[in-house]
Amino acid sequence: MSNMINGTAVGIGVCDVRSGETHFPKYPVIDMAATGRNIRRIMDSRGIRVRELQKYLGLAAVQSIYRWFDGHSVPTIDNLYAMSELFRVPIDALISGNRQYVCPDESAAMVDRVVLYYKKIMEIHVA
Numbered sequence: 001m002s003n004m005i006n007g008t009a010v011g012i013g014v015c016d017v018r019s020g021e022t023h024f025p026k027y028p029v030i031d032m033a034a035t036g037r038n039i040r041r042i043m044d045s046r047g048i049r050v051r052e053l054q055k056y057l058g059l060a061a062v063q064s065i066y067r068w069f070d071g072h073s074v075p076t077i078d079n080l081y082a083m084s085e086l087f088r089v090p091i092d093a094l095i096s097g098n099r100q101y102v103c104p105d106e107s108a109a110m111v112d113r114v115v116l117y118y119k120k121i122m123e124i125h126v127a
Contacts, residue, residue: 026098033071034096040069042087042094057082 043053054062057079067073074095075083084091 028097030074030095030097031071032068032074035074035094036069036071038094038096039075039083042089046087048086053083053086056086 043050050062050065053065059065064073064075068075080091080094083094087094
């Protein structure tokens with residue numbers, strides 16, 4: 001959603017200064033097959049069996065878990081939360097999707113600071 005200020009949408013969209021068009025980021029989608037593979041991989045690495053997970057989550061049958069593995073469905077948020085506790089991993093480690101993380105480039109900022117300090121030192125040294 002976006003807010004309106006003076007008739008202009010403000011919020012999620014990014015306005016292209018040259019064209020004046022607003023571009024919206026791609027809507028993130030969960031990759032069900034990759035999520036199922038993640039859950040299976042983590043279970044295997046922890047030595048947890050399907051029947052054990054079924055009992056832990058209080059599921060009536062193991063078919064739900066196999067449907068996750070096959071990418072036909074995904075666990076509910078409650079089940080993801082419970083599995084993250086059981087597996088000792090964050091929920092994000094269980095879910096795969098097309099979301100792209102943008103990490104600030106801290107090394108570039110550090111280089112900029114070092115260059116700035118160097119220039120200041122040189123100014124003081126020359127003066």
